[in-house]
Amino acid sequence: MGVSLMLNYREQASWPNAFGQQQSPIRLSSTLGANEGPSLPIMVKRSPLLTTVTNDQTTIKVIGNGTTQFFNRPSAFQQVHFHVPAEHVVDGHQAAMEIHLVHETGIGQKTVVALFAELGANNQPLQRLIDAFDAAAAVPVNLPLTDWLPQTPRGFHYLGSLTTPPLSEGVEWFVITNVAVTLSQDQLDWWQAHFPANNRALQPLNERIVERYGVK
Amino acid sequence: MGVSLMLNYREQASWPNAFGQQQSPIRLSSTLGANEGPSLPIMVKRSPLLTTVTNDQTTIKVIGNGTTQFFNRPSAFQQVHFHVPAEHVVDGHQAAMEIHLVHETGIGQKTVVALFAELGANNQPLQRLIDAFDAAAAVPVNLPLTDWLPQTPRGFHYLGSLTTPPLSEGVEWFVITNVAVTLSQDQLDWWQAHFPANNRALQPLNERIVERYGVK
Numbered sequence: 001m002g003v004s005l006m007l008n009y010r011e012q013a014s015w016p017n018a019f020g021q022q023q024s025p026i027r028l029s030s031t032l033g034a035n036e037g038p039s040l041p042i043m044v045k046r047s048p049l050l051t052t053v054t055n056d057q058t059t060i061k062v063i064g065n066g067t068t069q070f071f072n073r074p075s076a077f078q079q080v081h082f083h084v085p086a087e088h089v090v091d092g093h094q095a096a097m098e099i100h101l102v103h104e105t106g107i108g109q110k111t112v113v114a115l116f117a118e119l120g121a122n123n124q125p126l127q128r129l130i131d132a133f134d135a136a137a138a139v140p141v142n143l144p145l146t147d148w149l150p151q152t153p154r155g156f157h158y159l160g161s162l163t164t165p166p167l168s169e170g171v172e173w174f175v176i177t178n179v180a181v182t183l184s185q186d187q188l189d190w191w192q193a194h195f196p197a198n199n200r201a202l203q204p205l206n207e208r209i210v211e212r213y214g215v216k
Numbered sequence: 217m218g219v220s221l222m223l224n225y226r227e228q229a230s231w232p233n234a235f236g237q238q239q240s241p242i243r244l245s246s247t248l249g250a251n252e253g254p255s256l257p258i259m260v261k262r263s264p265l266l267t268t269v270t271n272d273q274t275t276i277k278v279i280g281n282g283t284t285q286f287f288n289r290p291s292a293f294q295q296v297h298f299h300v301p302a303e304h305v306v307d308g309h310q311a312a313m314e315i316h317l318v319h320e321t322g323i324g325q326k327t328v329v330a331l332f333a334e335l336g337a338n339n340q341p342l343q344r345l346i347d348a349f350d351a352a353a354a355v356p357v358n359l360p361l362t363d364w365l366p367q368t369p370r371g372f373h374y375l376g377s378l379t380t381p382p383l384s385e386g387v388e389w390f391v392i393t394n395v396a397v398t399l400s401q402d403q404l405d406w407w408q409a410h411f412p413a414n415n416r417a418l419q420p421l422n423e424r425i426v427e428r429y430g431v432k
Contacts, residue, residue: 006274009415012417021382022384168385171386
């Protein structure tokens, strides 16, 4: 790979790096970047089927399987987990909850689809996960997530990181902003009684490009 | 993103990371990983057309345009440059030269296709670049790289980094091993007279998965 400065190959140990400059979450805005098309290039080929609920100490994590294509390239659904309150902030608004659907390719490239949930009606799939939750054990469930994924997802696309250690970069983010997922005050109360707030602080955008799809 | 240890969200500044654990180049081997298919999922949609030769101090860099699909997802060709001797080592062999074709998506995800050149017949496209090379200025060329990309590419696929600063991770590598590109002793002599060796040291594989395609 080329750089514009003369590199000394005998001093490789002292080469500078830019690790940690592409972290997540970030502040998103409808005025950020260019509009690239009417909808995010996400196509669910096999809807995420949740199979096992586990207590991740800071959140409920639900393992499962499924396949989603991003820009026509398939990636395997691995797990979904929840942040309360939301991690990404969109146009100054922080949602009550952010749902992360984590996908991975064969060599470990991660793609996370983020959805937001606002206070409102009771969320049935979330209630099934709450009902199945057991602090001491992994619990089987059988729950398709079709309802949470919109036919025409709109939102943001950018390159970031895991939001918990090891904070690895090279994570592709699709942040969907047009999903009308809700959770009830009872569900939020249950959540806050079981877990402390688990939203990572907003990270600097630095030199990154954010793409918008259908966000006006 | 979930982890198995209890995270303290009030101590985020002290969270550990794994930056620098997925670096390139690496040592590759026909016995590494699983064979995923007969050929690497690379499809050239618009052959790289080289337009401008620049002196990058440590190598010739040639900027151009084109589009290649990786797993059916398009990425834009940006530039090609050269490492002498090769950076990746395959089954213990280090080629005379390694050619890096760098591609990038709209949000900055980099994909590098690596090809090797061995000592042999004169390489015509390379000779045109050498002839166009001028240490003082960027020089226009008009050169399609079709000859260098095989119809059925075979080799390795893994997640790594840039091999020069900023050493950014999340770079997708396709290392093609079945290309019969050669360069002559005269061309190699010219190269070594103009540039010192510019191969980065081999980096540890750590926990990464390497996929093979058509490598036996």
